[in-house]
Amino acid sequence: MSKRTVLITGGAGFIGSHLVKRFLKSHAHRIVTLDKLTYAGHLGNLSDVLENENHRFVKGDICDASLLDRLFAEENISDVIHLAAESHVDRSIESPLDFVQTNVLGTVSLLNAAKKHWNGDRNKRFHHVSTDEVFGSLGEEGAFHEHTNYDPRSPYSASKASSDHFVRAYAHTYGMNVVISNCSNNYGPNQFPEKLIPLMINNIVKHHPLPVYGEGLNVRDWLWVEDHAEALDLVFHQGTAGESYNIGGNEEWKNIDLVHALCEQMDQILERPAGSSASLITHVKDRAGHDLRYAIDASKIKKELHWEAKMSFENGLRATALWYLENDQWMESVMDGSYRDYYERQYQNR
Numbered sequence: 156m157s158k159r160t161v162l163i164t165g166g167a168g169f170i171g172s173h174l175v176k177r178f179l180k181s182h183a184h185r186i187v188t189l190d191k192l193t194y195a196g197h198l199g200n201l202s203d204v205l206e207n208e209n210h211r212f213v214k215g216d217i218c219d220a221s222l223l224d225r226l227f228a229e230e231n232i233s234d235v236i237h238l239a240a241e242s243h244v245d246r247s248i249e250s251p252l253d254f255v256q257t258n259v260l261g262t263v264s265l266l267n268a269a270k271k272h273w274n275g276d277r278n279k280r281f282h283h284v285s286t287d288e289v290f291g292s293l294g295e296e297g298a299f300h301e302h303t304n305y306d307p308r309s310p311y312s313a314s315k316a317s318s319d320h321f322v323r324a325y326a327h328t329y330g331m332n333v334v335i336s337n338c339s340n341n342y343g344p345n346q347f348p349e350k351l352i353p354l355m356i357n358n359i360v361k362h363h364p365l366p367v368y369g370e371g372l373n374v375r376d377w378l379w380v381e382d383h384a385e386a387l388d389l390v391f392h393q394g395t396a397g398e399s400y401n402i403g404g405n406e407e408w409k410n411i412d413l414v415h416a417l418c419e420q421m422d423q424i425l426e427r428p429a430g431s432s433a434s435l436i437t438h439v440k441d442r443a444g445h446d447l448r449y450a451i452d453a454s455k456i457k458k459e460l461h462w463e464a465k466m467s468f469e470n471g472l473r474a475t476a477l478w479y480l481e482n483d484q485w486m487e488s489v490m491d492g493s494y495r496d497y498y499e500r501q502y503q504n505r
């Protein structure tokens with residue numbers, strides 16, 4: 156690929172910030188990061204690259220069509236990697252419309268801007284970063300592959316499935332060059348502490364209860380965030396137009412087993428007596444409509460783009476725990492008033 160100007164949306168969030176940093180390090184592209192800086196986005200995630208001459212950060216909403224129009228024209232945007240989203244399932248159960256607004260309408264606004272400014276140029280690419288949750292829930296056996304039927308079951312996954320459909324519809328109807336990637340649960344540094352792993356780390360440090368939904372028998376397939384960023388890099392640069400790629404770590408864990416593994420690591424790192432973190436485990440009311448199991452068959456990306464996850468879950472979990480312990484300032488700074496209110500409410504509801 157020649158020199159490009161890539162618009163990365165949601166680049167101040169968890170996965171987006173790892174991707175922006177990777178691209179600035181590994182490629183000569185100019186990167187324009189567009190992020191609304193919701194509760195989940197933090198400029199501190201990009202502090203290493205805010206002054207980089209190949210990078211411009213723009214605070215703004217992907218639903219703002221006139222801002223997108225200006226940005227595409229001003230920067231001559233050649234590609235989009237779209238990560239901006241409302242990303243937390245529990246919030247989607249409380250406020251589904253916020254998810255329709257950003258994940259569906261925001262994605263269509265971006266597609267419209269790209270359609271208008273690219274004018275049928277298939278050298279310009281729209282990469283939609285999506286989730287395996289669009290495929291629904293698995294039983295004990297099997298894994299999602301690229302042709303698994305869509306069966307979203309939470310407002311979050313319904314909004315992501317809808318945006319995937321719009322991306323495909325724009326490719327089919329207007330001939331746009333699109334790729335979609337559907338990834339399993341990510342973990343690692345900079346993840347907002349409402350998601351399972353950083354929430355548990357934070358609570359262990361503070362001796363708070365560790366809220367395991369239901370029996371904790373739900374299974375997720377975990378992927379180190381930098382392995383995901385590497386896969387996105389490959390899909391964006393080398394993926395076949397019109398195709399989708401499943402990305403997963405082949406690390407299936409029942410929630411309760413994961414929390415126990417984390418507790419053991421935290422006891423060692425914090426030099427607390429064995430079993431002290433696990434004694435904080437509290438089984439709470441299950442999530443409404445809680446999907447039982449997600450698992451990814453990543454053989455297509457392995458075969459076609461020669462990607463597979465490199466980080467073992469044990470090492471990744473330890474690296475994540477150490478990062479959060481060393482970055483307690485980050486944790487405090489993201490726990491602003493609105494998040495604290497939400498967090499308190501969640502606890503009151505249990």
Ligand code: NAD
Pocket residue numbers: 164165166167168169170171189190191192193194195196197215216217218237238239240241242243257261284285286287315337338339340341342346347
């Ligand atoms: P995140 O919640 O950490 O970050 C989302 C970012 O989008 C934030 O910086 C936020 O400020 C920004 N944003 C939200 N609404 C916006 C709007 N209207 N306009 C502009 N910016 C807006 O999310 P994440 O975990 O980094 O996920 C990134 C993407 O990857 C999402 O599309 C998500 O669906 C997808 N994904 C996430 C996972 C995961 O495990 N976290 C797995 C698969 C796919």
Ligand code: TYD
Pocket residue numbers: 243244245340349350351352354366367368371373374375410442
């Ligand atoms: P989460 O990190 O919210 O990701 P997702 O819902 O997108 O998979 O949750 C991961 C799993 O952990 C999921 O099965 C729900 C469960 N969970 C808990 O048991 N307790 C919690 O406090 C949270 C946030 C999640």
